[in-house]
Amino acid sequence: MKERRSMEMLEQELQILFEAPAPQRREKFLAGRPRSSMGHGAFVLAQAAYIRKWVWGLSVAVFGILVGSAARWPQEALWITAGMMPFLALLAAQEHMRSAMYNMTELELSTRFSVKSIVLARMGLLGSFHLTLLLLLLPLLVLYGQTGILRTGVYLLVPYLMTTFLSMAWVRRMRGREGLYLCLGIAVLVSSLQVVASNTVNWYKGQMFPWWLLILALLLAGNVWEYYQAACRAGSIYENLAA
Amino acid sequence: MSMDEKTLYDKIYRYCYYRLGQAELAEDITQEAFLRMWEDRGYREQGKVLQYLYTTARHLCIDEYRRCKAKPLTEELGERLAAEPGLEPELRLGLWQAFQTLPEEDRELLALRYGSEVPVGDLAKMLGISRFALRRRITSALTRLRTQLS
Numbered sequence: 001m002k003e004r005r006s007m008e009m010l011e012q013e014l015q016i017l018f019e020a021p022a023p024q025r026r027e028k029f030l031a032g033r034p035r036s037s038m039g040h041g042a043f044v045l046a047q048a049a050y051i052r053k054w055v056w057g058l059s060v061a062v063f064g065i066l067v068g069s070a071a072r073w074p075q076e077a078l079w080i081t082a083g084m085m086p087f088l089a090l091l092a093a094q095e096h097m098r099s100a101m102y103n104m105t106e107l108e109l110s111t112r113f114s115v116k117s118i119v120l121a122r123m124g125l126l127g128s129f130h131l132t133l134l135l136l137l138l139p140l141l142v143l144y145g146q147t148g149i150l151r152t153g154v155y156l157l158v159p160y161l162m163t164t165f166l167s168m169a170w171v172r173r174m175r176g177r178e179g180l181y182l183c184l185g186i187a188v189l190v191s192s193l194q195v196v197a198s199n200t201v202n203w204y205k206g207q208m209f210p211w212w213l214l215i216l217a218l219l220l221a222g223n224v225w226e227y228y229q230a231a232c233r234a235g236s237i238y239e240n241l242a243a
Numbered sequence: 244m245s246m247d248e249k250t251l252y253d254k255i256y257r258y259c260y261y262r263l264g265q266a267e268l269a270e271d272i273t274q275e276a277f278l279r280m281w282e283d284r285g286y287r288e289q290g291k292v293l294q295y296l297y298t299t300a301r302h303l304c305i306d307e308y309r310r311c312k313a314k315p316l317t318e319e320l321g322e323r324l325a326a327e328p329g330l331e332p333e334l335r336l337g338l339w340q341a342f343q344t345l346p347e348e349d350r351e352l353l354a355l356r357y358g359s360e361v362p363v364g365d366l367a368k369m370l371g372i373s374r375f376a377l378r379r380r381i382t383s384a385l386t387r388l389r390t391q392l393s
Contacts, residue, residue, distance in 0.1 A: 010385055011357060013338055018358030020260035023270050026252050033248075034281055 047121040055091050055126070062088055063133045067140065074144035078152065079198040081141060082159050086187040086194070088133075089163035092126040095119075096164075096230070097171040097179050119230070130160070147204065154212050155204065161219035163190050168226035251293060252277070254359040255300050261354045262304040272307060276300040293361065294369045341391035349384035356381055 062084055070077035096119055134156055141152050167183040174182060197203060203212075255276055259269035276299040280292065342350065352370075355361045361369070367377040 006389070007382075007385055010389060013335070014342075014353060014357040015360075017335065017339060017342070018257060018261055018354060020257045020269065020358075021266045023252065023256045023273070024266075025270055025274070026249065026256075029274050029277070030248050030252065033277070 043117075044121045044125060047118060048125055051095060051122055051126065055095065056129075059088060059091055059126075059129060059133065063137065066137055070137070070140045070144060077141055078145050078147065078155060078204065079195060081137065082155050082198070083191045083195040085156055085159040086163040086190040088130050089160045090167070090183055090187040092123060092130065093164050093167035093171070093183050094180060095122050095126055096168060097183070120227075123227075151204075151206075151209060151212075154209070154216055158212060158216055158219065159190050159194050161216070161223055163187050165219055165222040165226055166190070168223070168230060172226070172229055248277075251296060254293070254361060255296050258297065258354060258359045259300055259304055261358045262301075263307060268307065272300055272303045275303055291368075293365055297355070297369060338388075338392060341388055344391050345384065345387055349387060352380060353384055353388070 066077075066081050066084055069080045073080065134153075138149060138152060138156075141147075141156075142149050145152060147155070163183075163186055166186045170182050170186065171179045252273060256269055256273040259272045260266060263269050263272065276296050279299050280295055283295075342353070345353075355366055355369075356363075363374055363377060367374045370377065372380075
């Protein structure tokens with residue numbers, strides 16, 4: 001106890017010992033710093049132009065198909081939409097692995113903006129775009145179906161997040177174009193599972209909903225974890241190059 | 244590491260002041276370190292701003308020290324130590340002298356932790372060691388300092 005107290009006193013004394021007079025030119029110097037011509041918002045918007053046009057186009061096409069099928073087969077609209085979610089997710093996932101697919105990660109690490117911020121901006125943009133499309137579709141599904149807005153939202157998010165999670169997890173372990181084929185396989189698998197199982201086991205029943213919520217929570221955590229792993233990996237590549 | 248530029252400026256300035264003992268010169272070196280970072284945009288985006296600034300400032304201080312033999316303990320510093328409340332001025336000067344007898348590594352560590360007040364997590368990252376290892380090193384350095392004092 002006495003030793004701890006004396007250590008604390010020593011720490012306080014050291015703080016006083018290292019006190020420096022207040023800097024005189026700080027405000028003026030920092031006010032005159034060269035500002036980046038591009039803010040965060042402008043940077044994110046600029047990334048939209050680098051996402052390939054067919055990715056945007058396909059996203060809208062999938063949305064169109066879903067609206068059409070909801071109007072034509074209102075009873076089956078929910079599981080058809082849920083079955084298409086993995087393909088929307090695949091579009092987002094392939095943007096995530098684009099630099100790895102073309103072996104450009106090392107080169108992109110030397111650019112002005114880090115590959116982490118670029119991938120985050122692109123995934124954020126595509127994710128927000130897909131979420132907007134889903135929000136537009138949601139009233140239609142709620143209108144035709146018997147499930148409420150919350151349940152419908154969860155039923156759609158689970159296959160989407162499952163595909164992104166599995167894709168990111170596998171892409172981390174694979175290199176090059178093989179990753180893309182594997183992600184396509186994952187999307188087909190999740191979609192098929194969704195469609196086949198919804199016709200055999202009725203897992204859209206109300207009693208099953210707590211399980212859906214649990215899976216959703218796990219997938220959200222898993223996606224955050226996988227993104228963090230990908231970011232760390234990019235950082236370690238940089239450090240290896242710098243060493 | 245999410246420090247604003249004013250906080251970063253203060254931390255680097257205090258570190259330079261500890262190295263050089265002259266406020267004006269310390270501020271010049273701090274500004275030079277910032278200017279170099281702003282010019283080198285690629286590194287800034289890697290999220291290691293404090294580490295970058297600290298390394299640059301350290302090298303600049305060493306260059307400056309070699310160039311004009313700046314004295315770490317000037318009259319300015321001595322007068323200021325005497326004016327601070329707390330310990331007797333003689334005891335504080337004794338503490339400073341005991342501090343000077345520590346190995347360079349310990350002095351650097353204590354200056355960053357207690358002078359620049361770099362948080363433990365950031366400091367551990369800067370030095371590339373775990374928080375636990377850092378705490379152990381700080382405790383050892385403080386124990387050595389206390390031994391020197393007694």
